[in-house]
C-alpha cells in the first residue's frame with residue numbers, strides 16, 4: 052500500500068458514531084512517512100512565488116510549519132475563536148450543527164502576498180472555504196490549498212475547485 056496512506060490510522064466511531072476518524076498522528080510519528088508527506092506537499096510549489104504558508108488549527112500547524120520551513124517562507128496560524136492574542140479578523144462558517152469561526156491576526160499577511168493554505172484533511176471543505184475568505188479579507192492571494200487526505204465522497208474538493216481554487220491532496224479514502 053501507499054507509503055503515506057498505510058501510515059494513517061483509522062478510528063471507527065470517533066468522535067461520533069458513524070465517523071471514520073483518519074488519525075495522522077501515526078504518520079507524523081513515522082520519520083519516513085512524515086518526510087514523504089511534507090516533500091510531496093512542497094513539490095508542486097517549487098518555482099511558484101509563495102510568500103506565506105497558513106495552517107489551520109491544530110494539525111495544519113504541524114504540516115504547514117514543516118512546509119513553510121521547507122519553502123523558506125513564514126508560517127501563519129489560523130485559529131479557532133478567541134485563541135490569538137493580537138487584533139484579529141474572523142470568518143464564521145456552518146457546521147452540521149451550529150457555526151464555528153476561524154481567526155487570523157490582522158497583520159499576519161501583507162496585502163498582495165501569495166499564500167499557500169495547509170490542513171490535514173478535506174471533508175466538506177467548509178473549514179478551508181472559511182480560511183480562504185479570511186486570507187482574502189486581509190488582502191492575501193490564495194495560490195493553493197494543500198491537504199494530506201481527501202474524503203471525496205463529502206465533496207469538499209469540488210466545492211473549493213468551484214471557487215476557482217487549486218487543490219492538492221496526497222491520498223484519499225472512500226466513504227465518510
Ligand code: AMP
Pocket residue numbers: 070071072073074107108110170171172173174175176177178179207227
Ligand atoms: P471540513 O470542514 O468538513 O472539510 O472538515 C475538515 C476539518 O475537520 C479538518 O480540519 C479535519 O481535521 C477535520 N475532520 C473532518 N472529518 C474528519 C475525519 N473523518 N477524520 C479526521 N479529521 C476530520
